[in-house]
Amino acid sequence: RRVLFRSDLLSNAALKTTEGLHKAGFEAYIVGGAVRDLLLNRTPKDFDVATDATPEEVNRIFRRSRIIGKRFRLVHVLFGDETIEVSTFRGSHLEAEGDSKVTDSGRIIRDNVFGSIVDDAIRRDFTANALYYDPASQEVLDFHNGYADIKAGILRMIGKPETRYAEDPVRMLRAVRLSAKLGLKIEPNTQAPIAKMADLLQDVPPSRLFDEMLKLFLSGHAMKSVTALREQHLHHGLLPMLDVVLEQPMGERFVMLALQNTDDRILSGKSANPSFLFATLLWHEMLAAWELYKKEGHHAIPALHMAMTEVIATQAEKLAIHNRYTATMKEIWGLQPRFEQRAGKRPFGLLTHPRYRAGYDFLLLRCESGELPMELGEWWTAFAEADGDTRTSMLQADTSPKKRRRKPRKKTSAPETL
Ligand code: ATP
Numbered sequence: 001r002r003v004l005f006r007s008d009l010l011s012n013a014a015l016k017t018t019e020g021l022h023k024a025g026f027e028a029y030i031v032g033g034a035v036r037d038l039l040l041n042r043t044p045k046d047f048d049v050a051t052d053a054t055p056e057e058v059n060r061i062f063r064r065s066r067i068i069g070k071r072f073r074l075v076h077v078l079f080g081d082e083t084i085e086v087s088t089f090r091g092s093h094l095e096a097e098g099d100s101k102v103t104d105s106g107r108i109i110r111d112n113v114f115g116s117i118v119d120d121a122i123r124r125d126f127t128a129n130a131l132y133y134d135p136a137s138q139e140v141l142d143f144h145n146g147y148a149d150i151k152a153g154i155l156r157m158i159g160k161p162e163t164r165y166a167e168d169p170v171r172m173l174r175a176v177r178l179s180a181k182l183g184l185k186i187e188p189n190t191q192a193p194i195a196k197m198a199d200l201l202q203d204v205p206p207s208r209l210f211d212e213m214l215k216l217f218l219s220g221h222a223m224k225s226v227t228a229l230r231e232q233h234l235h236h237g238l239l240p241m242l243d244v245v246l247e248q249p250m251g252e253r254f255v256m257l258a259l260q261n262t263d264d265r266i267l268s269g270k271s272a273n274p275s276f277l278f279a280t281l282l283w284h285e286m287l288a289a290w291e292l293y294k295k296e297g298h299h300a301i302p303a304l305h306m307a308m309t310e311v312i313a314t315q316a317e318k319l320a321i322h323n324r325y326t327a328t329m330k331e332i333w334g335l336q337p338r339f340e341q342r343a344g345k346r347p348f349g350l351l352t353h354p355r356y357r358a359g360y361d362f363l364l365l366r367c368e369s370g371e372l373p374m375e376l377g378e379w380w381t382a383f384a385e386a387d388g389d390t391r392t393s394m395l396q397a398d399t400s401p402k403k404r405r406r407k408p409r410k411k412t413s414a415p416e417t418l
């Protein structure tokens with residue numbers, strides 16, 4: 001089928017990659033999510049290329065390229081700030097030769113057997129993801145009726161859904177995520193086994209779950225995705241802490257607000273910080289742990305640090321949250337008590353903290369979810385915008401008992417709310 005795509009949606013880097021491979025005598029197609037998104041008139045997030053050249057051959061053709069990956073060996077080809085992922089057509093894992101490994105439950109854990117384009121198409125997940133576009137001929141190769149499914153708004157698994165989920169349980173999450181993101185309806189036979197097979201997600205390595213979760217949360221449709229995951233009971237394995245958090249009304253409100261906030265940012269073209277997001281997801285878990293340590297008699301601040309360490313150690317580890325995220329999460333959490341101190345020099349110090357903005361955004365979510373009075377968030381908004389004199393007049397009386405007695409700056413200021 002010949003299809004003309006809007007040239008402004010096509011990536012130059014992807015075109016140069018297919019051209020380079022063609023010139024060297026290989027087949028090369030833009031494949032997967034990018035073709036699907038183009039057919040849906042959306043800007044693809046990234047471009048993948050499939051070819052009959054081996055990773056080594058691809059690597060030799062492009063000067064700025066490197067071979068990556070173990071489970072799937074791929075080549076990253078770099079053009080400016082764009083990276084094109086080039087994969088060699090993959091064959092069936094059931095064939096004897098090559099490097100592949102299947103577990104007893106049918107899960108594929110290594111998959112480096114090369115094959116033909118037909119083999120490659122059959123091992124992709126959804127029909128909508130198995131379209132191959134050749135920019136030279138402007139033709140789309142469609143082995144599984146993906147074109148018709150996309151046009152009909154259907155997300156359909158290739159092959160027998162039960163088998164495909166057993167091979168890779170993450171496909172259940174992908175079904176939910178892609179249907180939420182693209183507004184495609186999951187076809188009934190693709191949908192049906194998910195309820196029975198959800199538990200298989202427990203066996204997936206945390207690092208893969210983390211990657212998939214990050215995609216889900218940063219898709220611009222996190223709210224819709226998480227709601228769908230809960231409906232399908234897929235959130236148990238994926239989001240251990242959400243089980244607990246979503247049960248309590250305040251926790252649920254907080255998480256939903258955070259997801260909505262993230263979606264709004266992404267859809268308006270802004271970036272969203274994964275650390276901030278994970279800090280929100282684990283916040284109510286953190287609050288509960290903090291409360292416990294305080295009840296045990298620890299002072300507020302040491303108790304907070306003990307709670308942070310504990311939550312990070314248990315939850316963050318289960319989720320394989322990288323260290324580079326947990327450090328920022330701790331910073332955002334650690335700033336929270338400081339927002340409740342509105343006397344003396346401390347508010348000025350907080351304003352200049354490198355994480356002030358994230359801490360403040362986090363505070364606003366806490367206020368909006370009903371955990372803290374709105375007045376506190378409004379005070380910080382006003383304080384940050386005010387000039388020096390106004391700021392001084394906004395400060396509250398210093399009631400801190402440990403400090404040397406200081407004369408209150410303003411006798412008429414409002415009483416401390418917290
Ligand atoms: P997104 O828009 O989120 O990038 P995508 O479909 O492009 O969605 P990728 O993870 O970029 O997702 O994968 C690229 C392609 O690789 C998919 O379109 C699909 O053809 C194939 N693929 C990815 N993950 C799987 C999987 N778990 N099982 C089978 N095929 C997969």
Ligand code: MG
Nearest residue numbers: 032033034046
């Ligand atoms: Mg993609």
